[in-house]
Amino acid sequence: MVKRTIKFVKKKKTNTYSQINHNIKNRKVARDVFITPEPLAKMLIDTHINKPEYIWFDPFRNSGHFYNNFPFQNKKDWCEILDNKDFFKYDKPVDIISSNPPYSLIDKVMAHSFKIARHEVGYLIGINNLTTKRIEVANKAGFYIKYIQMFKVYKFFGFSIYVIFSKDIDKNIIDYNRTIWR
Numbered sequence: 001m002v003k004r005t006i007k008f009v010k011k012k013k014t015n016t017y018s019q020i021n022h023n024i025k026n027r028k029v030a031r032d033v034f035i036t037p038e039p040l041a042k043m044l045i046d047t048h049i050n051k052p053e054y055i056w057f058d059p060f061r062n063s064g065h066f067y068n069n070f071p072f073q074n075k076k077d078w079c080e081i082l083d084n085k086d087f088f089k090y091d092k093p094v095d096i097i098s099s100n101p102p103y104s105l106i107d108k109v110m111a112h113s114f115k116i117a118r119h120e121v122g123y124l125i126g127i128n129n130l131t132t133k134r135i136e137v138a139n140k141a142g143f144y145i146k147y148i149q150m151f152k153v154y155k156f157f158g159f160s161i162y163v164i165f166s167k168d169i170d171k172n173i174i175d176y177n178r179t180i181w182r
């Protein structure tokens with residue numbers, strides 16, 4: 001009888017797309033710094049309804065890809081914790097919020113955004129981050145979903161969406177139900 005020896009060959013580590021996704025899933029500490037490609041930020045800004053008197057606000061500026069591309073004729077402001085400007089300490093009223101928030105703080109971010117925004121709150125988030133509970137929280141704060149665009153950003157986990165909650169409408173563009181069906 002011939003004895004068979006099984007050799008385990010260690011796979012070479014490759015930085016493939018699926019490897020990147022896998023690493024994100026197993027991350028122990030939220031890093032929360034994900035830079036939005038500038039052409040995407042520009043496209044998302046254009047999905048808002050603007051008026052000359054509106055104040056635009058980017059609570060999480062980092063690269064400035066949102067902030068720098070807000071309509072040039074409007075007033076605008078920003079926060080970024082890395083520059084010691086904490087969004088949660090910002091309490092001036094603004095009209096349009098548009099950004100890519102830290103995903104580990106979404107509930108807190110939404111609650112504070114709905115307190116200071118007078119018209120629209122637009123956030124780039126993972127598609128799984130839009131939960132029925134969060135839609136309900138928005139509705140209770142007087143904001144309703146008026147727009148959703150879905151897309152893929154290389155290196156962001158799964159698919160992303162840009163969702164706009166508006167205070168100027170009284171119905172979501174999608175229906176939802178909070179029952180957990182079994």
Ligand SMILES: C[S@@+](CC[C@H](N)C(=O)[O-])C[C@H]1O[C@@H](n2cnc3c(N)ncnc32)[C@H](O)[C@@H]1O
Nearest residue numbers: 033034035036060062080081086087100101102
């Ligand atoms: C997902 S990144 C997005 C950066 C930028 N908006 C973009 O799209 O390129 C989130 C940013 O929020 C910042 N951040 C986290 N907590 C914050 C806070 N409490 N106030 C202000 N900025 C904060 C992080 O430093 C990070 O730069």
